[in-house]
Amino acid sequence: MSQRTCIVWFRNDLRIEDNPALRAASDRGAVIPVYIWAPDEEGDWPPGGATRWWLHQSLHTLSKQLHALGLRLILRKGRSLDVLQELTTQCGADTIVWNRRYEPAIIKRDAHVAKQLVAEGLNVETFTGSLLFEPGTILNKSGKPFQVFTAFWKTCLQRPEPVQTLTLKRISPPASWPKSLSLDDLQLEPAIDWASGMRDAWKPGEVEAQKRLCQFAQGALANYEVGRNQVDIDGSSRLSPHLHFGELSPGQVWRAVMTSKAAGSTSADVYLAEIGWREFAHHLLFHFPHTTHAPLRESFKRFPWEKRRAALKRWQRGQTGYPIIDAAMRDLWATGFMPNRARMIVASFLTKHLLITWQEGAAWFWDTLVDADLASNTLGWQWTAGCGADAAPYFRVFNPITQASKFDPNGAYIRKWVPEIAALPVPLLFKPWEAPGEILMSAGVHLGKTYPKPIVDHAEARSAALAAYNLIR
């Protein structure tokens, strides 16, 4: 009697360890791992440039890992349902398994795919693989979704702890392998090579993700409460892209924190709460799928956003004349990343100083971040703009000078990314327009030529933002 054959549909779960779908498949019979490139099934959010670059590297390492287990990663592109149907027929597979994703367009697609496959007599099993808590299961006393983080997270923490880790026992290949495209056929990498900054900053893939997790849990975690805000030394974990692509499961992160020497400290709790925000974002998107493009708070539909093409471009390229903003935006452009503190500062600047819609900011982040995640991106931008769940009050306008002096006190971050003003001393480095002529001269800075004058005046922009927000109160 020939063994059963099971297709594992890999998506944002590009790992071997603690992978419920892969584990289930290996228990069922022979395993055929598949990745299908289908960007036009992602609704209004096809993967951006940085995401595609990362995905290429991550698929490469996953493929190598599977090879070491005696398997292959079958790569395909096209309509997911068509590919899966073709493969099940070709391989005589009777079961298709995957770990669930929660983006609105993907939920719809997956439901359709599952329905069709089941209608053909195939077994479909799906799993919770990228979240600690399944969306829809964390509700308040009246059975509604939480819109305030602390209440949400408190409820999560009362649930049984995620303690299990799934490991593979044995895994067997099918009798024969179906055809696969080569990774280059997917054309994920940029035609013009702009990714050198990303190559220097990142090592995608499960093995490196595990290393970074280990390093973080033994190192920066202990000082996370303070360190996460220090953009100059970067005390953040930098695990977000690994989590987004599922190279790590949140359960693995959870356990690494709980078994580290920092376990139980305030820093450990603060870090776990960040994992909690990730959960919160996914749950919110699940309950309020329209928030990817519309504000959660209805009143913000009336907000007088301004169309400022030129200003948007200067923000995107790090040419606003505010050093901390420009440093962060150039960091993003070069490395596909920005520390969370910097994200809040630049997001506040775009929406409040420039009065440009958060959707424009979200779109830019979507294209440039290696950790671009629809749920987190949506929550983050709506939070900053003041129109989302548990949002920052509308009158909270970050002062880019104060923020820089607090979180980049020596100016190291600014000097790294805005070298043309590096010779200025602090605190003038944070506000070059206040520097006396002779200091600018000796630092080789010519405002308006070698570095832009500020795009707006802070005090004026602040009161304009407050006035605009008053209109919709």
Next chain:
DNA sequence: TGAAATGTTGGGGCG
């Protein structure tokens, strides 16, 4: 997971 304006307090200089 702010910033700025306004209010209060208390030490020290000074007439």
Next chain:
DNA sequence: ACGCCCCAACATTTC
């Protein structure tokens, strides 16, 4: 010694 003013430091409120 005393009151007055200045002002830094801190607290509160307002946006």
